[in-house]
Amino acid sequence: MKRKEFIKRSTLMVAGSMLVPYSATPLNPGNMTQNIRKNWAGNYQYKAPNLYLPGSAEEVSALVKMKDPQKALGSRHCFNNIADSPNTQISLQKLSRMLEVDKENRTVTVEGGARYGDFCEALDQQGFALHNLASLPHITATGACATATHGSGVGNGNLATAVSAVELVTPSGDIVTINREHQDFNAVVVGLGAFGIITKIKLNIEPSYQVRQDIFQELPVEMMADHFDEIMSAGYSVSLFTDWRYKKVSQVWIKRRMDQEISDLGDEYYGARAADRNLHPIVALSAENCTEQMGVPGPWWNRLPHFKMGFTPSGGEELQSEFFIPRENAVDAYLAIEKMSDEIYPHLLISEIRTIKADEFWMSPCYQQDSVAIHYTWKQQPAEVKALISRIEAELEPYGVKPHWGKLFSVDPVALRERYERYEDFLSLARNYDPEGKFRNAYLDKNIYPV
Ligand SMILES: Cc1cc2nc3c(=O)[nH]c(=O)nc-3n(C[C@H](O)[C@H](O)[C@H](O)COP(=O)(O)OP(=O)(O)OC[C@H]3O[C@@H](n4cnc5c(N)ncnc54)[C@H](O)[C@@H]3O)c2cc1C
Structure with a gap:
């Protein structure tokens, strides 16, 4: 066995069973059958041959360090190939807990795989609420924010406007916190999956309401x-x-x-x-x-x-x-x-x-x-x-x-980019975070990265 391959395999063994691809196991009820992973609507079949289900941010980091092209997979409610990867999808469905309700600073922190439906009722039981929700609670908070998912209300921003910080595993495997004061915050939160994998998300809360x-x-x-x-x-x-x-x-x-x-x-x-x-x-x-x-x-x-x-x-x-x-x-x-x-x-x-x-x-x-x-x-x-x-x-x-x-x-990608004032800044930051293109996929290559 070559040295490089040996090190890769040893690290895999040390890191434990989560690094065994999980593609033969159903992810969620619905369109997730043996080796065939589809989105919720069933109109898109993911091409990534591998699926991993890590159980901690450290395991996510180990995976990100070792694997080549990859992408976080949320609850699969997008209708296109945004969550696909040529190689590996990483689902955080084992990371779906509500971690902390900070009553003083009015925030709730949940793990990166938590769907709104996993924690909103418990948050309410502690006397707190989010400012808004989408039409359904079945989506993950991180996946929803990544695409600027929204509800309604003339005074309500999209769901990402509730985010106060994220814990991100960057393409190099580093675990960093990006909060509102961080200069990259407004790019990373609605990040289209381009910056790495969010393992925790902290959301602003307010007193519960009916x-x-x-x-x-x-x-x-x-x-x-x-x-x-x-x-x-x-x-x-x-x-x-x-x-x-x-x-x-x-x-x-x-x-x-x-x-x-x-x-x-x-x-x-x-x-x-x-x-x-x-x-x-x-x-x-x-x-x-x-x-x-x-x-x-x-x-x-x-x-x-x-x-x-x-x-x-x-x-x-x-x-x-x-x-x-x-x-x-x-x-x-x-x-x-x-x-x-x-x-x-x-x-x-x-x-x-x-x-x-x-x-x-x-x-x-x-x-x-x-x-x-x-x-x-x-x-x-x-x-x-x-x-x-x-x-x-x-x-x-x-x-x-x-x-x-x-x-x-x-929409033609070139025309689309022109409609985004901060597109060039976004692109340059995405390249900066991910110089090797680990988190690139066909969707980002078409819509964000110029050919
Ligand atoms: C029935 C239905 C109703 C809907 N209603 C609404 C609505 O009311 N309003 C609205 O705006 N949209 C709505 N949508 C669209 C949906 O909210 C978005 O497609 C949302 O992005 C889906 O989130 P997800 O968890 O399924 O993410 P996925 O589809 O799995 O992934 C979406 C993106 O998020 C990224 N991502 C996921 N998890 C992470 C993570 N941990 N770290 C970094 N990136 C991550 C993925 O890599 C991908 O780029 C609806 C969709 C359906 C099917």
């Missing part, structure tokens, strides 16, 4: 267009669901905090009627998977997401894409897309419109820009959806459209 959700149906588009800002400000978090047809927004979901002033919205709201039962955003589906509605107050973690942990979120068999534009263009953009409703509807399950407050993350689509996000949950019809995505991107191009990094898009 939320009620009220749903209104069939909002006339004319009313939405005339009162967009009022409607989107009617609650702490507001979502519009639409299938783009009949000049109606199908559902308005208004989530209001019980510790803020609550007025009676009545049975009719800007021409929309109050729902008389719990609804799924796709009205034909059972609302069993959805969080409680009908104005019944409940804890923040069980109202801010649309979908409950323990149930399949959304429709299940689907594709997703989402596009961000400056908030002031929301109504014009809506009306532009509405004109395509005959093309879109046959392939659509539902669309959702949300607002997101500006933030400071270099690669966030909401960087220094209050934004509106127009989301599409598509039927699993890849060819038709691909064609429609290009058409929608072209339609939204005059508004400076930016796609969700974790969903399907086809």
Whole structure:
């Protein structure tokens, strides 16, 4: 055995069983079968031959030092190849604990593999809350922040805006802490997986609060267009669901905090009627998977997401894409897309419109820009959806459209980079952290690293 190979193998043995590839074991229920690893939606099969499940930051570091191309794998909820690697995926699913609630400094620290659903209820039991959540609790906090995942609310930044520090295993295997004061913070947190593997994430918290959700149906588009800002400000978090047809927004979901002033919205709201039962955003589906509605107050973690942990979120068999534009263009953009409703509807399950407050993350689509996000949950019809995505991107191009990094898009990478003011800074920092390109993959090579 050559010396180099011997050292590599000995280190593997010393480090223990976690360094045995785990690719023959299911990772999560769902699309993770023997040697075939797919994303949650099943539309993408990961090409990385190896999967490792380390049990500590030190084990992550040992893996990062030894392996060549690699990538952290979260809960697999992205719809594209962002979490893939030509060689190795490292899942932190064994690192999913809530570590510390610091009541004095108002932070919670969780391990890098923790899904929101793993710790939010326990955090609430200690009297604390996060500022916002996405539509589902099934995603990891690190994976969500890496792609600037967001909920809704004119005053709410994306989920990464709650981050106060991360513990990062850099491509050289060093374990470093990057907090808000660190000059690289705004690049690394929404880092698209380019800087290494986050083993701990510290999030800002606030006193726990209750939320009620009220749903209104069939909002006339004319009313939405005339009162967009009022409607989107009617609650702490507001979502519009639409299938783009009949000049109606199908559902308005208004989530209001019980510790803020609550007025009676009545049975009719800007021409929309109050729902008389719990609804799924796709009205034909059972609302069993959805969080409680009908104005019944409940804890923040069980109202801010649309979908409950323990149930399949959304429709299940689907594709997703989402596009961000400056908030002031929301109504014009809506009306532009509405004109395509005959093309879109046959392939659509539902669309959702949300607002997101500006933030400071270099690669966030909401960087220094209050934004509106127009989301599409598509039927699993890849060819038709691909064609429609290009058409929608072209339609939204005059508004400076930016796609969700974790969903399907086809914007030309060169044009896309030009829309990010801090792109050059991000690229140079990513190269600095990862000179050998250990964390590069086909996604980053296409969208971030110029050829
Ligand atoms: C049903 C459904 C509903 C959704 N709802 C929303 C929504 O409401 N709002 C929204 O904005 N998006 C939404 N999304 C998209 C989803 O939030 C993002 O795709 C998110 O990034 C998924 O996180 P994940 O844990 O599954 O990460 P993965 O898909 O596994 O990975 C995403 C990226 O994060 C990186 N990463 C993961 N873990 C780490 C780590 N420990 N260290 C460093 N990098 C890491 C990966 O390398 C990869 O680059 C939804 C997706 C689905 C399927």
